[in-house]
Amino acid sequence: MKLESLRYFHVTQACGSIRKAAERLHVAPSAISRQIAILERELGLRLLERSSSGVCTTAAGALLGRSIQSIFRDIERARSAIDDLKGLRIGEVTIYAMEGLVSDFLPTLFVAFHKKFPGIGFNLVLAPTDRIIEAVLRDEADIGITFNAKPKQELSVVARYAEPVSCLVAPHHPLAREKAVSLRQLRNHAVALPKDAFGLRQLIDDAARRAGVALKVMMTTNSLELTKKLAESGVAVAFMPAFTVSAEVARGSLRCIPVSDKAFRVAYSEVCVHRNRAISAAAQEFLDALVRALRALPSSSAA
Secondary structure, rough: OHHHHHHHHHHHHHHHHHHHHHHHHHHHHHHHHHHHHHHHHOOOOOEEEEEEEEEEHHHHHHHHHHHHHHHHHHHHHHHHHHHHHHHOEEEEEEEEEHHHHHHHHHHHHHHHHHHHOOOEEEEEEEOOHHHHHHHHEEEEEEEEEEEEEOOOEEEEEEEEEEOOOEEOOOOOOOOOOOOOOOOOHHOOOOOEEEEEOOOOHHHHHHHHHHOOOOOOEEEEOOOOHHHHHHHHHOOOEEEEEHHHHHHHHHHOOOOEEEEEOOOHHHHHEEEEEEOOOOOOOOHHHHHHHHHHHHOOOOOOOOO
């Protein structure tokens, strides 16, 4: 199989569209179709099927996609290592992270890093903790930033930031003047929660079960940003570590109230990489900057 054919298939699978893949690769759509047809003839199986929204992989295509993903990741790492030997600072870093970090912490870090290394690009994917772990294990991500993750033998925790999970309410909410709240106090107020795959949701559910409290769930969502907006509106209560909403607290649109239940007192955001897989020079450079930034935060602890 030709590497070019594999690359065209790989990009088409990622884009979900021959037209979009052609735009990304700067070739004609017919060139993409021709290379994929070559692969299908060699393998004797269809790899892609057309759908109303573009193309999707067959069972054979999905299997091939998983196999060649690691090939292209290894090629990118080799390229980055060669560039580093030549004294160049170029490459791409793929990071999977929890959404709460994009409000202030990560943007500030990206800006500072880009000024120092303008040739390094980023692919940032916001995801729940379970998906972040999966991405690192499957070599889809160089670096994962999780919240309240269960330990995995294959993962190495490079840095850890500890901070309590707070209750987020609008300044006009009935709980806004409380110095601390318990889950029992919260059971009569509507709450907005992330979906089950989020480490934050798992922490809340475990604590509620131990306290024998059934929370009044107004909404579940895969967007932490939406839970925060609902809290700002006063319609619901949300939960996050205080450092993820520092900007909103500073401008007075949110109040952070400690939750007295033990499970909320210490929660961890963790930076992890695959224990047995080397990352590129660009990824290592950013990882070092990320660890330094976490250590500079108050109450943080490095692994």
